[in-house]
Amino acid sequence: MQIVPSDGLKVIIRHFLIYHPSTSNSVMTFFSDGNPGIVVPLSYSRLPFLHNQKLQEGELIAYGLMEHPIIIPPPPACGIIVIVLQPYALAFLSGIKPERLKNCILPLSALFGLSASFLQMAIRGLNDEGAIIKELERFFFNLLSTLPPTDELLRESLYHMKQSNGKISIQELLRGLFVSERLLERRFDRFIGISPKKLNGILRINHYLKLLRDPNHVYTPVQAAIEAGFYDQAHLNNKFKEITSTSPLKYLASLDPLAMNLFSFRG
Template sequence: MQIPPSPHLSHIVKHYLLLENDFGGQLNYRLFSDGNPGMVFYFKSPMVEQTEGQVYAHSRSFVYGQITQYKNLISTGKLGILVVVLQPYGINALLGMASFELNDCRIKLNELFKTDGADLEDRVLNAVDIKSKVGHIEAFISAKLANVQYPDKILTAALKLIDSHRGNIIISNLLEVLPITEKQLERRFNQYIGISPKRFSATVKLQYFLKSLQNSSPGTRIADAAYESGYYDQAHLNNHFKKNIGITPSAYKANKLLAINFMQV
């Protein structure tokens, strides 16, 4: 379930996701980038992450940066997750640090925010309903953003252009519109978002394609949905899928989704 933020926080919080599965046994999941960092709260059993043959248990709450490679996750009990999906520059706004430093990282709330982080985890996990959980999170974010300086208008204009073109825009087209050099744009994306403008555009393009694929009628061919999303080469699309998601487009469409970038495999 997707929940919108309060209007006064929409410039920082993109939306909230409530993800649940009451199956008590082991299930395998795949998580990949949607171009946004975020904050996670497990109010049921935390998941574990499998990387290169090793397994790492997730903490009950944490902040994560940009995901640059897909993750294999395992649930061993009932699943209940509240995800605060931040705007692409949300890590920089909340923490005042270069976003690329948190790429593919998870950091516990109490390590980042000390007592405030521990208190927030306790309030969210013990709140009786989703409205109360979101209320505690929004009060926390509002307090942390009191003295924050947001990205400049050039960066936010670049993000709007990329989104309005659904990721189908090349960097030279951005530079024709924005008063900035390519090197300056690269630096700002790495500082505020964590990845390059080219990679961010590719992620936005993929997300729009996935939404189109999920919303298409049963008889729609994947090739037709791909063409409408700006993919003109099926082999290129398959390679892009394999690299970023680890499966083919047809396998993605057949899988059970909890979110557009989080699925059971």
């Protein structure tokens, strides 16, 4: 279930995603949707997502933008809340360069120190998901109150890219924004860590998946590929495997998809 954040937080949060797994023993594949995020365990459980460090009960983790798919252990049976952030938000909030956050999963306390510890204490013992989200929003409002406004050019470029589902060409984007390609690439490098072209490709793949799973319109794989802006099936398959590590058909046969970019295979 997706929950939209309060209006004042939409500049940094895309949505909250509440997930209760139907199975507790399936490893999962995670691939990029173009956004970093934060994972919150429900019922003060322990997340299994850090292989080189044992997490404490109730400890939150953050993940940067992932360039390659990764395998993660199954989430706790009690469920999780995923805070899906805007592409630039984790670097903006933490003050850490996106290049250092890219492909990383780390405890939230490593980014926000005592503020993250106080947040974990505040949600400890809360069983109501709505109450947990209120505490999470309070945390983000407090962070935003100490920071300057987010970059307007970055917000506007991301808006047009997402509105087109990644189909807008970079040249068309530049003409609409009245900026040079060099300037836009520098902003993306500074705040997101990948190029506009690469993010466009990620958005197109995720749009393709949405089309295939659209309950109101039945698309064949070829129809969905054309609608998503891929010029042929081979082009789609190559880009799909690069981002997800699997094929479209295997993805569609996956078990218990949490979101477009998280799934497990049937045994």
